[in-house]
Amino acid sequence: MARFRTKTKILKIPEQSEHQIQATLIDILNYKIRPAIVRMSIPNGGLRHPRVGAMLKAEGLLPGSPDLIFALEKGKVLWLEMKTKKGRLSDTQIGIHHKLEQLGHVVETAHSIDQALHILEKHGVLK
Numbered sequence: 001m002a003r004f005r006t007k008t009k010i011l012k013i014p015e016q017s018e019h020q021i022q023a024t025l026i027d028i029l030n031y032k033i034r035p036a037i038v039r040m041s042i043p044n045g046g047l048r049h050p051r052v053g054a055m056l057k058a059e060g061l062l063p064g065s066p067d068l069i070f071a072l073e074k075g076k077v078l079w080l081e082m083k084t085k086k087g088r089l090s091d092t093q094i095g096i097h098h099k100l101e102q103l104g105h106v107v108e109t110a111h112s113i114d115q116a117l118h119i120l121e122k123h124g125v126l127k
Contacts, residue, residue: 015084018045022067022082025116032117032126038071039125064092066100066107070125078123080116081109 016024022041033039042065043056066079079100081093089097089109097107106123110116120126 015086018067018082018084018087021084021113021116025082025113028113028117029120033120034125034127036073037125040069040071041067042069062096064090064094064096066093066097070120070123072124077105078120078125079105079107080119081107082116083109083111085111087111 026039026041029039042061044061044063044065044067048056066081068080068082070078070080072078079097081089081097083089097109100107108119108123110119117126
């Protein structure tokens, strides 16, 4: 939690949630992503009704999958996991990331919007 001092008191500003970070990144990407790139999200997290969770699992939702997928030229795929500044990968996420990497996919984890944009620029996703 960030702290900012005013003239009379210290304000505590809560850290952004993973959802807020990812949603802000998507807003930015609406303007910065190259038109040839296809991006998708995987709705793994969040609270939902047990029936909805069961339906998603039946449809193939795989726990631990990275949050975002970017389809690049020449059949390449970039997977991006978003975390808060203090967020850590779960054992399930580590396992899925390892399997993807063994298949030749690129899997990256970002702990901020700036870090995500740097990763996306490095992989040629941005204009």
